[in-house]
Amino acid sequence: MKITTITNGLWVTISISIALFSVNAAAQNAKAIEASKARVVDYWTSERRANAIPRDLVIDPRGLGYLRRPDGTLYPYGHDTPAQASADNKTISPFGQPAAGDTTPPTISNMMPAAGATIGASYTFSAKVTDVSGVKSVTFKIRKGSSTAQSFSATKSAGTDIWTVALQGFTDGNWSWWVEAKDGARKGGNTGSSGIVNFTVSTNGGSSGSGDTVTSNPWTAGGLVQMAAGRLYFEMPNNSKRQGPWTGYVCSGTVAADATSGRSVVITAAHCVYDDVNKAFARNVMFIPDQAGTTGSGTDLNCTNDPIGCWVPSFGVVDNNWTSRTFPDNIAWDYAFYVVLDSGAHEGSLSSTEALDNAAGAMTISFSGVNVNDGITGSTSPDFTYALGYSYSEDPKFMYCAEDMTTQGTVNWWLPSCGLTGGSSGGPWVQPMNTSTGNGPIVSVNSWGYTNQPGMAGPKLFNTSAACVFDLAINEPFPSTTPLDGDAGTAVTCP
Secondary structure: OHHHHHHHHHHHHHHHHHHHHHHHHHHHHOOOOOHHHHHHHHHOOHHHHHHOEEOEEEEOOOOOEEEEOOOOOEEEOOOOOOOOOOOOOOOOOOOOOOOOOOOOOOEEEEEEOOOOOEEOOEEEEEEEEEOOOOEEEEEEEEEEOOOOOEEEEOEEOOOOOEEEEEEEOOOOEEEEEEEEEEEOOOOOOOEEEOOOEEEEEOOOOOEOOOOOOEEEEEOOOOOHHHHHEEEEEEEEOOOOOOOOOOEEEEEEEEEEOOOOOOEEEEEEOHHHOEEOOOOEEOEEEEEEEOHHHOOOOOOOOOHHHOOOOEEOOOEEEEEHHHHHOOOOOOHHHOOEEEEEEOOOOEEOOOOOOOOHHHHHOOEOEOOOOOOOOOOOOOOOOOOEEEEEEOOHHHOOOOEEEEEEOEEEOOOEEEEOOOOOOOOOOOOEEEOOOEOOOOEOOEEEEOOEEEOOOOOEEEEOOOOOOHHHHHHHHOOOOOOOOOOOOOOOEEEEOOO
16 A cells, blocks of 8 residues: 555656656747747737727628727728718717716617517517716617507626617517617716617517527637637738828637648638738737636736737738728628748747647638528527627627528628627637537638628638638748738739
8 A cells, every 4th residue: 555655656746747847848949939020029018009999890871881990980991981970870988987078878789689670479689888987777668569668677798788688478560679878977977869770570480589699798618719719919001101100900810720830820801911991911910819818907918928828920811802902892802811930929828839720729611611591590500600709898808699690792691680899800700619619610700790780791711712812821931031011911813
């Protein structure tokens, strides 16, 4: 008995020593980050991080493209036409504490059911409500026809700006609803109201909405998708001459399985790689995988408190159709890739490998057919799809929406209830998703939405140039010298 105890103790000691030796060896063998890439990491000071905004592209009812700012204002994208006034487009400041003179009511958006929707006998009503002074209360008003409206106090979903009420007992016919919200400003607060939204109830075939559809919630299942997906920081110019200060942006991306050595590939949206208005590739690009696992307080750009640190890509790859057109005329090609060296590109937390795809794990991209409009509803439906990303307003939480996938026009997939906010652009669409392992094939990425209704569009990777662009990303030689600002990328012409 005594000998056994000593032997086991010796084995434990040796095992610990081996483990420590392995970690120390990895640290000693790791190549120091290249000087040009170290400058990128150092560039992202706390001030620059605070000034970075989502690269959130949206389309208004006239078909014009806009860049949606964090405060909800719409900035003309590639044209000079001002945005139309909208109840969902109020100008507020998302930073700091409310002043005594705050007279702006809460902003109400992403109402579900949306205008024209058909629901069943039960439904979970939801709306996104935000305010610089904080939201004090939200009430949903619902009525059938011209009858007196009934009022229901909404509850805020933890960690989000989504307010919900689950209701049942609806009868067939025409209904309407609207939202009233009060903020926490001084002197009694400000009260705002949405416009009236009309919907239909059909107890024989309407959507329950309360079942498996998720509009915007924190991803808590962990797994491969949380490890492989991360936040992208980058800058793009403010003019075509690339003069003056560049604007900092945030997007999302996912490490993709590439079956090559010497490089790792991150799939994202093309508008997170190339500025199609000012005709330039992004500069100062940094990728932070699994930022939701940080021990810091949000996006502090301290790479040592993120689970596996930060990586600096060498260049981006897009389709030439994205670069030669301007949003929204190029939405069919809103997919792209960042390419990362497997050595000298990592900074921060100790990793057993410098190769990003080995450290974070990598998800397979499916360039094959997908399930869509299969006529079956709910999470057991083959077309049930998860879209994920690092939304700006929920920093540093990894958010997701999930529902049955349909189409928007001829070139985009569509998740009609998705309420992911800016910053999630470029995040993965997974179908089917194994929620136990967080794994599944990537079938699209978060691309764009409308200014006046919820929903997220994603480009089709099947039967498009996406596979061709990916092939170039895994074969294009690395530049021998550091490219000039705006030139760190390749636009490929595919058959």
